[in-house]
Amino acid sequence: MHKFKVIHTIKEVRQCIKEWRKEGLSIGLVTTMGYLHEGHKSLIDRASEENDKVVVSVFVNPIQFGANEDLNTYPRYIERDAKICEEARANLVFNPESKEMYFEDAATYVNVEGLTTGLCGAKRPGHFRGVCTVVSKLFNIVTPDKAYFGEKDAQQLAVIKRMVKDLNFNIEIVGCPIVREKDGLAKSSRNTYLSVREREEALCLNKSLKKAKEILTKGETYSDKIRKTIEEEITKVPSAKIDYIEIVDSLSLSPVEKIEKSVLIAIAVYIGKTRLIDNFTFEKEK
Incomplete structure (x- = not known):
């Protein structure tokens, strides 16, 4: 029988992990900030296929939000999240309070x-310090064999992989494909902020990346031309404000002027007040 529970303390998580380890069971971890959608569910599904037990953390991490960002309004709905996790055959949801995760006098950060200087890191100072700190804490608490992250947050995935390598975490990081709505919009918890009109206008992100992919496939190699193609498509939409359009090396995340190997094309765009991201990786044929 499938056992499932929601717990709120580190002590309880560690007790569960201890019992599973005694039985020789493998453990997968999916870290989330809650308000789960099909993108998250795809991570949990993959984790449950590849591990004996799956832990999902649901924690809106305060230290990865900037001063003017949406910490207070970020959607929270633990009952709904728990139901999605149980249906996806997760075994445990870890839903701590901030005071459980951080001491008041905490002085250590990761x-x-x-890798964190460009893309979202340039626009959100301190964001990745917050992400790396909370993820490393979750890795220490859960001690998973594998941890699952979405490719929509491409910079985050690269940063986590580097952190795991540098700090000798004995954890395999698994990147999972972007899950999209039928019309192409990348699934995001922040999509709930969009009005009906904005939801329609948000399609410009995916449309612009498709145009970029078309000209890349036809042989275009100059980043400036690809960036201009993306910009032209996005600026057709009145409510869209470009945060960044970046073409970077897939591994180092450093900007490239001419495409000669694998690149990440990543964009961040405000639709009204809502900041959305999307990306794709392009491998130039030899």
Whole structure:
């Protein structure tokens, strides 16, 4: 029989993990900030296929939000999240309070340099320090064999992989494909902020990336031309404000002027007040 529970303390998580380890069971971890959608569910599904037990963390992490970001309004609905996790055959939801995760006088943070300077890192100072700190804490609490992250947050995935390598975490990081709505919009918890009109206008992100992919496939190699193609498509939409359009090396995340190997094309766009991201990776044929 499938056992499932929601717990709120580190002590309880560690007790569960201890019992599973005694039985020789493998453990998968999916870290989330809640308000789960099909993208999250695809991570949990993959984790349950590849591990004996699955832990899902649901924690809106305060230290990865900037001063003017949406910490207070970020959607929270633990009952709904727990139901989705149970249906996806997760075994445990860890839903701590902030005071459970952080001491008041906490003085230690995890910071990955280099990879965090561009893309979202340039626009959200301190964001990745917050992400790396909470993820490393969750890794220490859960001690998973594998941890699952979505490719929509491409920079986050690269940063987590680097952190795991540098800090010798004995954990396999598994990147999972972007899950989209039928009309192409990447699934995001922040999509709930969009009005009906904005939801329609948000399609410009995926449309612009499709145009970029078309000209890349036809042989275009100059980043400036690809960036211009994306910009032209997005600026057709009145409510869209470009945060960034970046074409970077897939591994180092450093900007490239001419495409000669695998690149990540990543964008962040405000639709009204809602910041959305999307991306794709392009491998140039030899």
